[in-house]
Amino acid sequence: MGQPLNRHPYIQILLVAVVTAIAGEFKINPYAGDIFRIGLGSSAFLLFLLLFRHLPFILTGVVTGVSVLLFRTGLDLAGTDFTILEIVTRHCSAMVYYIVFAVLMRVIKERMDGFHPLVLGAVAAVIDLLSNEMELLTRLLVLGTTSFRLNEWTYLMAIAMLRTYFTTGLYSSISVSQLRLVQKEQNRRMEQMLGFGSGLYGEVFYLQKSIGTLEQATLDSYDLYRSLKDGGELANSRQVLHITQQIHEVKKDSQRILAGLTKLVDREVTGDMPLSGLLRFTVKSNQKYADMLGKNITIIQQTTSDYATASYIPLLTLLNNLTANAVEAIKDTGIIYLNIYEKEDMTVFTVTDSGGGVNDRDRELLFEPGFTTKFDDEGVAATGIGLSHVQDIVRLFEGKITVSNAPYAGGAMFKIAIPTKNLRKEE
Known part of the structure; x- marks a missing residue:
């Protein structure tokens, strides 16, 4: 495959x-005859210099000036009876214009980024005018033409202002x-990073819990092994010891995976974010x-507290989980309300939906691992760990998290209250 165009500056200069x-x-002639021509070439050249800052300006000007001279010479040779010397003499001033410009x-060049667009347009107009003066001086020396009257210089400046401001305006738009x-x-x-970080945080959090469970299972299994061994049940004790060793290996593998995921979270998720x-x-x-x-759901948000927090990834995990459950x-068809506010020393997050609400008999079991009220079309239960x-987070x-029915919405309202000092980023 070929290299990108910006790796070939000479091709860009030629272009x-x-x-x-x-x-x-494509030009206009504001004066009688063909003494001075105002064309779109000046505007195109200025636009190219503004867009292609990486190009060497002087070399670009020399190549452009020579190309303009050769191009106009070729056109005149094909359409007039002038000699090549006469034609080159007539058009060499255009080459001078582009080189001086x-x-x-x-x-x-080094200060253009600091110019306001209006200032840049004015500076470019002055450069255009000076370049035009050098072009006219060249014509005076080569062809012996006379200088312009005052009103013609004024018109020339007006053309320069119009041309450069149009070009710098186009450049600003681009x-x-x-x-x-x-x-x-x-x-x-x-958005991709936040979604990735939120999902990854959840996996890391539960992997940490699993490692703690494996650690306890290892201890319990080893205690059972010692008990069986002391009781003389050597065959059963050896089998339990083998199980203990396997659990321990799984725990070590999980710890290695956790270490890698934790590094990834630390690298991808940094900085802070406002609650909004x-x-x-x-x-x-x-x-x-x-x-x-395929649901028509309106999500309404309201924030009366908007401080920055470095714990935005776990908070995103909470809000995404609860909002996805509401969906x-x-x-x-329905409405979901998301709200964040401060009450005394707590920051409160609420997720309210217009769904069916929560049965009283389910409320005490709702946060138990494995409990779910969701079943798919085939009657298969969801994992219930959300x-x-x-x-746990x-x-x-x-x-503290609580759940209640929301009469004004017709569904359930989950409320999370966390000490503000545990969330607010210190100034």
């Missing part, structure tokens, strides 16, 4: 030269469009989830 030479033939643009595309791509990658950002991401991701399920609880997961932050 600039050719396009400028062709654009220069490029040299002056090189002078301000730059804004590029920035919007870059921002859109950054937002897309941020958590809600925006939660709404966007779960709106897509609702659309995927699943709504049959076809709300247990949520409760809430406890990790020394918080």
